[in-house]
Amino acid sequence: MSGDIIRPSSVGGEAVRMRAVDKFFGEGDARTHVLKTTDFDAPLGGLVMLVGPSGCGKTTLLSVLAGTLNADGGEVTVFGERIDRMKAGALTRFRALNIGFIFQQFNLIPTLTAGENVSIPLLIQGKSNAVALKRAKEVLERVGLGHKANERPSKLSGGQQQRVAIARALVHEPRLVICDEPTSALDRENGVLVMQLLRDVAASADRTVIIVTHDSRIYSYADRMAEMEDGRVFRTLNSPDEIAAEHRGH
Numbered sequence: 001m002s003g004d005i006i007r008p009s010s011v012g013g014e015a016v017r018m019r020a021v022d023k024f025f026g027e028g029d030a031r032t033h034v035l036k037t038t039d040f041d042a043p044l045g046g047l048v049m050l051v052g053p054s055g056c057g058k059t060t061l062l063s064v065l066a067g068t069l070n071a072d073g074g075e076v077t078v079f080g081e082r083i084d085r086m087k088a089g090a091l092t093r094f095r096a097l098n099i100g101f102i103f104q105q106f107n108l109i110p111t112l113t114a115g116e117n118v119s120i121p122l123l124i125q126g127k128s129n130a131v132a133l134k135r136a137k138e139v140l141e142r143v144g145l146g147h148k149a150n151e152r153p154s155k156l157s158g159g160q161q162q163r164v165a166i167a168r169a170l171v172h173e174p175r176l177v178i179c180d181e182p183t184s185a186l187d188r189e190n191g192v193l194v195m196q197l198l199r200d201v202a203a204s205a206d207r208t209v210i211i212v213t214h215d216s217r218i219y220s221y222a223d224r225m226a227e228m229e230d231g232r233v234f235r236t237l238n239s240p241d242e243i244a245a246e247h248r249g250h
């Protein structure tokens with residue numbers, strides 16, 4: 001489901017650099033090593049896909065680079081800042097300004113309308129209700145949901161909720177957009193719509209999109225692909241040609 005793909009004219013510099021990152025869950029006998037001294041990079045101005053089997057640690061890796069989960073070892077640098085060393089308040093501000101996160105479970109607030117959900121990142125940045133809601137409606141238009149701005153999430157299908165979550169991650173134009181399975185609930189047409197939006201973001205020389213996916217229909221949108229297994233990134237494919245060669249027929 002590719003179509004015309006606009007890629008950034010120059011991919012250069014780093015948005016994300018993870019080095020030797022470890023993450024454990026649980027205690028004692030139940031302690032499991034989920035990220036196993038792994039590296040991961042994403043360039044400025046590019047769209048990176050992170051792929052691998054269920055349970056290999058993809059969501060955990062995204063959470064560590066978004067700063068919502070602390071690493072137990074290693075270095076996590078986002079736009080030149082060591083976020084693993086930031087104090088909680090500074091990290092919260094850094095995230096609110098720079099990162100948009102599309103969660104696997106959407107995480108919409110059930111008591112708020114679609115428009116109000118999408119306006120949250122702007123309210124956190126101190127924009128007025130009126131300004132935030134107007135901008136939220138514009139972004140909802142772009143994901144084909146302008147007419148649903150006043151509905152609550154329970155009135156929307158899974159695919160519509162997913163698009164609201166995507167609008168919320170983009171509304172404040174963060175430099176880093178992180179998406180956990182953004183097309184999992186979408187049909188072909190809406191999958192193309194969402195991927196074109198995410199490609200537009202990645203076409204800016206200073207913005208980066210990182211997508212965890214199982215959906216081989218969207219592999220052709222990637223500039224780079226990191227392949228993960230058992231807690232580590234074991235290979236990175238550095239161009240669309242390399243990705244196509246390794247994942248032909250998918």
Ligand SMILES: Nc1ncnc2c1ncn2[C@@H]1O[C@H](COP(=O)(O)OP(=O)(O)O)[C@@H](O)[C@H]1O
Nearest residue numbers: 025026034052053054055056057058059060061
């Ligand atoms: N909060 C948690 N507590 C304990 N174990 C967890 C937690 N989150 C994830 N895990 C475990 O870590 C492993 C990796 O999970 P996850 O990062 O969600 O994988 P993926 O996104 O690739 O499917 C899995 O074995 C999962 O059960």
Ligand SMILES: [Mg+2]
Nearest residue numbers: 058059104180
């Ligand atoms: Mg996951």
